[in-house]
Amino acid sequence: MVAMLEVTDVSAAACCAPLVREPLGAVDAERLARTIKALADPTRLRLLSIVAASEGQEACVCDLIEPVGLSQPTVSHHLKVLTESGFLTRSKRGTWAYYKLAPASLDEIARTLLAG
Amino acid sequence: MVAMLEVTDVSAAACCAPLVREPLGAVDAERLARTIKALADPTRLRLLSIVAASEGQEACVCDLIEPVGLSQPTVSHHLKVLTESGFLTRSKRGTWAYYKLAPASLDEIARTLLAG
Numbered sequence: 001m002v003a004m005l006e007v008t009d010v011s012a013a014a015c016c017a018p019l020v021r022e023p024l025g026a027v028d029a030e031r032l033a034r035t036i037k038a039l040a041d042p043t044r045l046r047l048l049s050i051v052a053a054s055e056g057q058e059a060c061v062c063d064l065i066e067p068v069g070l071s072q073p074t075v076s077h078h079l080k081v082l083t084e085s086g087f088l089t090r091s092k093r094g095t096w097a098y099y100k101l102a103p104a105s106l107d108e109i110a111r112t113l114l115a116g
Numbered sequence: 117m118v119a120m121l122e123v124t125d126v127s128a129a130a131c132c133a134p135l136v137r138e139p140l141g142a143v144d145a146e147r148l149a150r151t152i153k154a155l156a157d158p159t160r161l162r163l164l165s166i167v168a169a170s171e172g173q174e175a176c177v178c179d180l181i182e183p184v185g186l187s188q189p190t191v192s193h194h195l196k197v198l199t200e201s202g203f204l205t206r207s208k209r210g211t212w213a214y215y216k217l218a219p220a221s222l223d224e225i226a227r228t229l230l231a232g
Contacts, residue, residue: 036155037153050140110227113226
């Protein structure tokens with residue numbers, strides 16, 4: 001008989017009890033609100049969607065400035081917020097920084113909010 | 117032969133192209149950010165989850181004040197934001213206002229963010 005191991009992602013389980021299943025405690029609510037706040041900005045949503053639609057879900061910061069029509073420091077600030085919140089990962093290659101979508105972070109939020 | 121009608125929710129289709137499928141336009145990004153912002157607050161997340169965990173996913177405002185430990189006007193303000201954003205519906209019965217979860221609104225946001 002083969003023992004079956006169920007792999008449980010404890011961190012995901014702790015953070016991702018759906019919002020509608022049980023009352024959220026104060027600490028969990030603070031953490032979730034902070035993460036959601038990183039998405040609650042039109043420029044950050046556009047940057048995320050441009051990166052996500054790029055080849056390999058990765059884009060150079062140099063290709064993100066023109067589409068959103070903002071200054072490079074402003075775009076870099078928004079990319080920093082998205083990276084610190086776990087929605088993007090950043091890597092430097094040569095002169096430029098490249099940002100890659102971390103789809104698991106979006107999925108985690110989506111699963112948390114799913115009510116149906 | 118029976119004609120089959122496929123019911124399509126055009127408004128949902130317009131607002132809910134997943135974030136990661138194609139670059140988000142400025143207008144869609146503004147609207148989505150505004151809706152997400154309503155969720156980006158710990159008290160509002162707690163209120164939503166308390167309502168959602170209540171019988172019939174409905175709760176009297178009188179039962180929502182104590183659990184979050186804030187004044188009645190503050191709680192009412194947060195409930196108003198959630199109602200105006202479509203996450204709750206409000207009905208008055210006798211002296212009290214009752215708030216009911218509108219799960220479709222949460223699901224819509226969740227589907228929009230789903231990346232996987």
